[in-house]
Amino acid sequence: MAAETLRPLILICDDERPLRELVKAALGGAYRYEEAADTLEAERILEQDRPALVVLDVMLPGKSGLELLEELRGRPETADIPVVIISAWHGEYEVTALGSGANAFLGKPFDPDELADTVERLVAA
Amino acid sequence: MLRSVSARIAAVTLVAAGGVIVIFTLFFVAERNLRSANNATTRAADVSSVGLTLRASVTQLDSAFRAALRERNGTTLADWHRAAAAWHQPGERLAVIVQRPGDVQHVHEIETLINQYVDDYGNPVLGIAQFSPSTAKSADVSEEGRLRIAQITKRIDSITGAAARSAALRSRHADGFANRVTEAGLAALIITPLLLLFGGVWLMRAVARPLGAVVSAASSVAAGDFEVHLDEDDRRDEFGALARAFNRMTSALKTNREELVTRAQRLEESERRKSELISIVSHEVRTPLASILGFARLLLERDLTQDEQRAYLRIIDDEATRLASLVSDFLDIRLLEDRRFPLRAIELDIRPIVVDQAERMLARHPEHTLVTAVGAEPVLVVGDEQRLTQVVINLLSNAEKFSPSDGRIRVGVSRTAAGVRVFVEDEGPGIPPEHADEVFEPFFRGDAAAAGIAGAGIGLALCRRIIEAHGGRIGFENLRPGARFWFELPAEGLVPEDDRLPDAAHV
Numbered sequence: 001m002a003a004e005t006l007r008p009l010i011l012i013c014d015d016e017r018p019l020r021e022l023v024k025a026a027l028g029g030a031y032r033y034e035e036a037a038d039t040l041e042a043e044r045i046l047e048q049d050r051p052a053l054v055v056l057d058v059m060l061p062g063k064s065g066l067e068l069l070e071e072l073r074g075r076p077e078t079a080d081i082p083v084v085i086i087s088a089w090h091g092e093y094e095v096t097a098l099g100s101g102a103n104a105f106l107g108k109p110f111d112p113d114e115l116a117d118t119v120e121r122l123v124a125a
Numbered sequence: 126m127l128r129s130v131s132a133r134i135a136a137v138t139l140v141a142a143g144g145v146i147v148i149f150t151l152f153f154v155a156e157r158n159l160r161s162a163n164n165a166t167t168r169a170a171d172v173s174s175v176g177l178t179l180r181a182s183v184t185q186l187d188s189a190f191r192a193a194l195r196e197r198n199g200t201t202l203a204d205w206h207r208a209a210a211a212w213h214q215p216g217e218r219l220a221v222i223v224q225r226p227g228d229v230q231h232v233h234e235i236e237t238l239i240n241q242y243v244d245d246y247g248n249p250v251l252g253i254a255q256f257s258p259s260t261a262k263s264a265d266v267s268e269e270g271r272l273r274i275a276q277i278t279k280r281i282d283s284i285t286g287a288a289a290r291s292a293a294l295r296s297r298h299a300d301g302f303a304n305r306v307t308e309a310g311l312a313a314l315i316i317t318p319l320l321l322l323f324g325g326v327w328l329m330r331a332v333a334r335p336l337g338a339v340v341s342a343a344s345s346v347a348a349g350d351f352e353v354h355l356d357e358d359d360r361r362d363e364f365g366a367l368a369r370a371f372n373r374m375t376s377a378l379k380t381n382r383e384e385l386v387t388r389a390q391r392l393e394e395s396e397r398r399k400s401e402l403i404s405i406v407s408h409e410v411r412t413p414l415a416s417i418l419g420f421a422r423l424l425l426e427r428d429l430t431q432d433e434q435r436a437y438l439r440i441i442d443d444e445a446t447r448l449a450s451l452v453s454d455f456l457d458i459r460l461l462e463d464r465r466f467p468l469r470a471i472e473l474d475i476r477p478i479v480v481d482q483a484e485r486m487l488a489r490h491p492e493h494t495l496v497t498a499v500g501a502e503p504v505l506v507v508g509d510e511q512r513l514t515q516v517v518i519n520l521l522s523n524a525e526k527f528s529p530s531d532g533r534i535r536v537g538v539s540r541t542a543a544g545v546r547v548f549v550e551d552e553g554p555g556i557p558p559e560h561a562d563e564v565f566e567p568f569f570r571g572d573a574a575a576a577g578i579a580g581a582g583i584g585l586a587l588c589r590r591i592i593e594a595h596g597g598r599i600g601f602e603n604l605r606p607g608a609r610f611w612f613e614l615p616a617e618g619l620v621p622e623d624d625r626l627p628d629a630a631h632v
Binding site: 015016017018019021022025026036037038040041059061062086088089107108109110111112113 | 404407408411412413414415416417418419420422423426433436437440443444488489490491492526527529530
């Protein structure tokens, strides 16, 4: 059980289950995962747990991923959680996302290895 | 009140003409009257002068008689005879120039009296004087002569006096009349221009004011304001007709402009939707593509267990299928406009289609709860299996997209009096009433973009096209919370292809 808690927790927020599965498969067994299909669910998880990193989609039902990002950055207790944005809207959101404090931006489709490297680098930092 | 401008102009012209006619008539009448009064005076003077001549002739006759009586000789008798003839000329002249019939009678009486004086008195007395001078010169005889002469002169004076009085009277009358007529003429001279002035003002008010209103309204229209309205109710004249024509023109212009604006807006909207569609297509394609490429890369590059490989391949298969259906949706946009909508109709049970697609949806989105109500008995319809599956997928996809993450989605199949009914219920926000007419329009997305919900706005439009091609109906109701989309297929709609005669179309 002790080993379980040592693995960093990754929160994956995407409304597409295959995408969440892909993120988990890409990152592999080095992490624990929490999944949210929309920003409301993500907020509920964030109230209870403090993930080591958030993988966040932009186009989500209800509040968008960018709004959630701004909220995270606005609160002291979550301001320094690394956030990786993945979105099919290349270019349009990349500048906004990075401007709002995202640590990395990956366009869909993305290279699973690139995602794994990015997450590893940010969690280690 | 005169209604038309033409009538007003005619009225003012008539007043002017009437004034001029009255003025000229009055002056003409006055002139005629004065002239006739002058003639009368002239004639009265003639009567006086001839009367005096006649009177002098009578006096001369009297003197000649006295001289002949006093001293009877050839000279005095010759004088008497000359005098007895001399009065005829002025007497006849007087009978001609007096005017009144009574006066002519009087002149004749005077002539008779003079004749009687000469024949019944003068000549007999001078005859008697030849034999008895004393008798002829008696007081009685001379008294009778004096009376006869006095009677004659009195008659002559009466005629000349009457003529003079009558002339004076006529002259006075003529003067008075001329004065009055002149006054009336002067009054008409003053009143006519005043009337013309008032008439002019009246015309100006009838023409200038409404004309001003038309000019200002026309300027407004030129400036693009088609809301101007000319008052037309209380006017029955040409300006009323102009106002009505003007108002018809502005309302036609307004309608045309509104039509153009609407058309332009529709084009703009359609352009906007097209460009939105392009970005949506790229997003919609990238999402399944991301899973396919990502898992393919993992399969190629990592050492995976057989279970993992199977699971990933299953996802790749699902997402590729979804991508294929998406691509065919986009390709089907053309079918929306195509009148001929080919269907491959067969008899089929609608339940497995609904259940399979609902379960597939749930597999992709396990955060939702699924409730199915399809019954145990087969529900047979005649239709195109692929197209009906497409309708079910689209309705489920909408229900999923608009549901909250722990939302309950209910699907069901039932028989109705008309045929078969399929419904999909979600717990989403429902359809705002203002969008009720548009949800089945191609590329309509309502508030989806704002809510971060993906989609091209094609699904429901295609659904309607497909269901209508089957002879069915499609619709929705808002629930609290959520929405229920449904479609109905008629019990006796299409004929299955298998049952059709090969040349049925030519029978």
